Amino acid sequence: RISKEPPNIRRLDESVVNRIAAGEVIQRPVSAVKELVENSLDAHSSSVNVVVKDGGLKLIQVSDDGHGIRYEDLPILCERHTTSKLSTFEDLQSIKSMGFRGEALASMTYVGHVTVTTITKGQLHGYRVSYKDGVMEHEPKACAAVKGTQIMVENLFYNMSARRKTLQNSADDYSKIVDLLSRLAIHHTHVSFSCRKFGAARADVHSVGTPSRIDAIRSVYGVSIAQNLMKIEASDDDPSSSVFKMDGLISNFNFVAKKITMVLFINDRLVEWTALKRALEIVYSATLPKASKPFIYMSIVLPPEHVDVNVHPTKREVSLLNQEIIIEKIQSVVESKLRNSNDTRTFQEQT
Ligand code: ADP
Ligand code: MG
Numbered sequence: 001r002i003s004k005e006p007p008n009i010r011r012l013d014e015s016v017v018n019r020i021a022a023g024e025v026i027q028r029p030v031s032a033v034k035e036l037v038e039n040s041l042d043a044h045s046s047s048v049n050v051v052v053k054d055g056g057l058k059l060i061q062v063s064d065d066g067h068g069i070r071y072e073d074l075p076i077l078c079e080r081h082t083t084s085k086l087s088t089f090e091d092l093q094s095i096k097s098m099g100f101r102g103e104a105l106a107s108m109t110y111v112g113h114v115t116v117t118t119i120t121k122g123q124l125h126g127y128r129v130s131y132k133d134g135v136m137e138h139e140p141k142a143c144a145a146v147k148g149t150q151i152m153v154e155n156l157f158y159n160m161s162a163r164r165k166t167l168q169n170s171a172d173d174y175s176k177i178v179d180l181l182s183r184l185a186i187h188h189t190h191v192s193f194s195c196r197k198f199g200a201a202r203a204d205v206h207s208v209g210t211p212s213r214i215d216a217i218r219s220v221y222g223v224s225i226a227q228n229l230m231k232i233e234a235s236d237d238d239p240s241s242s243v244f245k246m247d248g249l250i251s252n253f254n255f256v257a258k259k260i261t262m263v264l265f266i267n268d269r270l271v272e273w274t275a276l277k278r279a280l281e282i283v284y285s286a287t288l289p290k291a292s293k294p295f296i297y298m299s300i301v302l303p304p305e306h307v308d309v310n311v312h313p314t315k316r317e318v319s320l321l322n323q324e325i326i327i328e329k330i331q332s333v334v335e336s337k338l339r340n341s342n343d344t345r346t347f348q349e350q351t
Contacts, residue, residue, distance in 0.1 A: 022107035029056025030176040038098035040064035053198035065148040068120035119145035228255040248298035
């Protein structure tokens with residue numbers, strides 16, 4: 001200790017504040033893709049196409065056929081805290097959209113170069129405009145466009161050299177992006193998704209809108225997973241403990257995999273819930289000791305006021321009321337499903 005004098009406290013420059021905040025919302029290329037695709041879903045798109053160059057560091061491009069963005073809104077589109085989805089804090093309780101904070105696009109402009117092309121219904125042409133540090137770089141230019149919005153993010157983290165270096169070394173964001181789109185595609189089955197590397201002829205994720213979840217899983221994850229799934233359902237409508245509905249597809253004893261795949265949606269939000277994942281892994285290894293790690297798709301619906309969506313900068317986690325009760329209930333449903341199917345199998349093998 002050299003001096004006991006307290007250091008001066010200064011106000012940070014707004015540009016520094018914004019860049020720091022942006023680095024939390026957009027942690028890596030896959031976080032940008034998640035935000036962009038969620039915006040496309042919020043815009044009621046039926047088709048979402050993603051192109052990625054250099055693991056997303058050179059280019060991320062998300063094109064949709066949603067409702068587009070009004071010309072008048074373009075000047076503030078990428079400012080921090082501008083949104084069409086939320087107006088009062090109370091709205092957060094009943095929010096149905098994925099977005100609500102108006103931070104995603106702004107964040108991208110603080111850590112990359114963003115270009116938006118969009119057209120709204122009934123217009124003869126669209127508009128294209130680029131953004132940097134939250135502001136439009138020029139007046140929107142009229143351009144040809146068919147339907148919806150295309151957002152391009154170039155040179156992500158160009159101004160955060162440490163981040164860029166660690167990401168360049170790991171170079172696995174493309175597989176994270178493919179994984180993300182696979183998960184979204186099997187939940188939002190009415191939307192067709194594609195994801196490809198820039199210049200590649202073949203898409204690595206390709207789903208066509210279908211009413212059947214199994215069909216979607218087959219086209220995204222392959223036949224061997226799709227043919228080894230069992231339907232499960234659970235619900236609890238006792239208002240004194242918890243109110244929830246769950247439906248899902250879980251792998252059976254024939255399924256082989258080295259690690260667990262758990263695709264979980266809570267109120268249509270793709271989230272991680274480690275406690276539930278662990279609980280189900282335990283059920284599998286106790287019930288089917290020789291079986292491999294499971295594939296689990298699950299969609300849980302809870303009253304919106306039981307879910308706090310605002311607990312994590314990337315919205316990756318949510319916080320729930322009555323977590324233990326829900327886990328127990330799901331655990332027991334999965335366990336009895338596995339036992340029943342296992343008994344049927346033993347019986348069939350004997351006869
Ligand atoms: P949020 O999603 O939290 O509202 P964003 O920064 O992600 O914040 O987006 C800001 C606003 O831009 C959205 O509220 C929406 O009105 C508009 N927007 C963004 N992406 C799209 C899109 N693909 N199609 C239509 N509107 C969009
Ligand atoms: Mg958003």
